[in-house]
Amino acid sequence: MVKALPKDGHIYTIENNPQHSRIAKKNFSAFNLSDKITLIEGDALEKINELSAKAPFDMIFIDADKSSYPKYLDWAESYIKQDGLIVADNTLLFDTVFLESPPKEVSEKSWHAMREFNDRLSDEKKYFSILIPTDEGMTVALKLTQVKNQGQRNV
Ligand SMILES: C[S@@+](CC[C@H](N)C(=O)[O-])C[C@H]1O[C@@H](n2cnc3c(N)ncnc32)[C@H](O)[C@@H]1O
Incomplete structure (x- = not known):
């Protein structure tokens, strides 16, 4: 990801496991990336609010x-640019997301959550998206530009 950044680009990442944070920070520093990546420690659902300002x-x-x-x-959806990318890993939920009901190896909450997530990103009025069948499933969704008052879109 860093390699794909423009000169003035920056990555913000959130991690709630202190051990993972320590290792990540060590790696960022070892590869001289500390000025390109900011690691925010804490729970993502709380910390994303701080990121909204960016x-x-x-x-x-x-x-x-x-x-x-x-x-x-x-x-x-609120903070991506028009024509920006929302990318998500594990969207096949370990090959269970397309089953008719949640199997016992995944939590029911995660199964319903992932189905809702995939369903929302498959809305062609809002996204141009694909679920790539990697082992885990990787969704790449381009947020489409809304053309005001016409209900149409440009990609
Ligand atoms: C699958 S790993 C990420 C791997 C990373 N994207 C990569 O490609 O190397 C998921 C990470 O998210 C962290 N995590 C899980 N739930 C979180 C949450 N609610 N808030 C912040 N971090 C979380 C885990 O501790 C773990 O380090």
Whole structure:
């Protein structure tokens, strides 16, 4: 991601596990990336509110607790640029998301959350999106520009 940044680009990332934070910070420093990446420590659902001041974002990557994906999407929809990308990992939910009911190996809450998440991103009026069938499932959704008063869109 850093390699794809423009010169003045910046990555903000949120991590609630102190051990993961420590390792990530160590790596950012070892690769001289500390001025390109800001790691915010704490729970993503709380900390995204602090990030709203930095909006709009070119890209928002969602890869945290699965049961909160619709809440992350509520926030991402408000703070992504028109024509920006919302990307999310694990959207096949370990090959269970397309089953008729939640299997016992995933939590019911996560299963319903991921179905809602995928359903919302498949809205062609709002997004041009694809769920790439990697092992885990990776959704890439381009937020479409709304053309006012015409109910049409430009990509
Ligand atoms: C799948 S890993 C992310 C891997 C990373 N995207 C990568 O490609 O290397 C998910 C991370 O999100 C963190 N996490 C899970 N739930 C979170 C939450 N509610 N708030 C902040 N971080 C969370 C976990 O501690 C874990 O480090």
